[in-house]
Amino acid sequence: MAEWLYEAGIGEARAALVDNDIIIQAAIEADDDGLRAGTIAPARLTRITAPGRRGIVTLDDGTEAMIEPLPRGVTEGGRLLVEIARAAIAEPGRGKLAIARAAAADAVVAPGRDLRARIAADNVLVRELTSFGPDRLEAAGWSELIEEASSGHADFDGGALRLSLTPAMTLIDVDGWLPIADLAVAGAGAAAMMIRRHDIGGSIGIDLPTVEGKAARLSAAEAVDAILPQPFDRTAVNGFGFLQIVRRRARLSIPERLQQxxxxxxxxxxxxxxxxxxxxxxxxxxxxxxxxxxxxxxxxxxxxxxxxxxxxxxxxxxxxxxxxxxxxxxxxx
Structure with missing residues (x-):
């Protein structure tokens, strides 16, 4: 039976959804992550960057966030209540501000749910770990997960994946030695497992081998659908073997944390x-x-x-x- 393993570590909390002693989904929350997604806080509209569309709000603690769309009736300098839709994303060179939206009319000021609360909402057993018992995270493959996120490399039966982070999207390249059509299907499934395992959101591109025929491309897309939980949007596999996925992105993925x-x-x-x-x-x-x-x-x-x-x-x-x-x-x- 699947269960969440949760560890309130020093400096970060860690969680892994484990089924049959294998990590199928993981998450990390550092103590310096800043505002969490779901936070509702008072703010001031400090700058309009695209009239009628987009602006910058400053929360009472000085944190800035981008707001889109602009709420009606609020002008520069005006006060409003906002909800953080995506946490700030640290990137080389220039980080991305948190994304906010106008809070609902009946919303009240509250922090966003922490990692422990988020996994509890899955209605799956949560087992809290201590340093005095067996290291169940390690037994399930935590070190291997961290190495995979750090290197961007993962093997699967018949091939390998290479994950690359870019400012626009996360790219996963599929390579291997299976027959091309089989490799496309197996690689698509392995990439979907990697996406879930490392809590990857936003725009994701999977570069599969180029396969002839619509049936093989459809089978590769269906392999993603069978593994990756909803909600997400995806394209079909095009003639060049490229498939794009868009998932909600509320925070850094594990590869982003470790590589950045x-x-x-x-x-x-x-x-x-x-x-x-x-x-x-x-x-x-x-x-x-x-x-x-x-x-x-x-x-x-x-x-x-x-x-x-x-x-x-x-x-x-x-x-x-x-x-x-x-x-x-x-x-x-």
Missing amino acids: DPVGSAARALIRRAERAQGIGPRTLTAAPAVIAAIERRPDWIAELERRIGAPVRLRGEPGLAISAGHAEAQNP
Whole structure:
């Protein structure tokens, strides 16, 4: 029976929907993600960027968001209540503002649901994990999921996927050694599983091998429909093997999180390993200097780790270590 595994980690919460000991869907929520989708908050319309269509609102805490469409009757400087439809998206160069819309007339100020509340709404059993029991996330393949998101590479029976992030869309390239029509169907299904597994939303392109005949292209599209839960929109597979999917995008996908902030992600992963390190006495966290610096900038993480393990924490930067190669050791294993 499928169940959600939930871990309230230091620096981030993690969740995985597991069925038959395999992760079929995962999500991460960092403690610095900012406003969540679903947040309802008072704001001021500070700038109209496209008259009659689009503008910028500033919330009372100073956060800016893009609003579209512009609510009727509100002019620059006017107050209104907004709902955050999509969280801000950090991207190289220039991040994307959160997207807001005018809140419903009967809406009340409230924060958006956190990760724990979102998975509870699925009406699936939620099992909360602690660092003292078996590492069920790891047993289900959490490290493999993180490596897949970081590298963008995933194998399937008969081929491989390569995920690439672009400002416009997430692209998934399918390659392999099966007969072309079989590869298109198997690759489409594998890509759909990757999309769900990594919580990928927005515009998504799947580049399948070019297949002859409408029937084979239809079978590839149906493979996506059989795996990817609604709601989503998609095109047909065109003559060049390209299929486009559009899903609601409320937050960063897991590949976006890991690839756009590899140091911060490695720091949170190291904190997790330290919390689970066997032994007693002080914990020494050794990692690349950039990772150690990221942890040092968060004394609240260190304090919470020390509280959970009941021992002091020591940090040691080691030049030459890969960002992902940090390790944690207890004084007395």
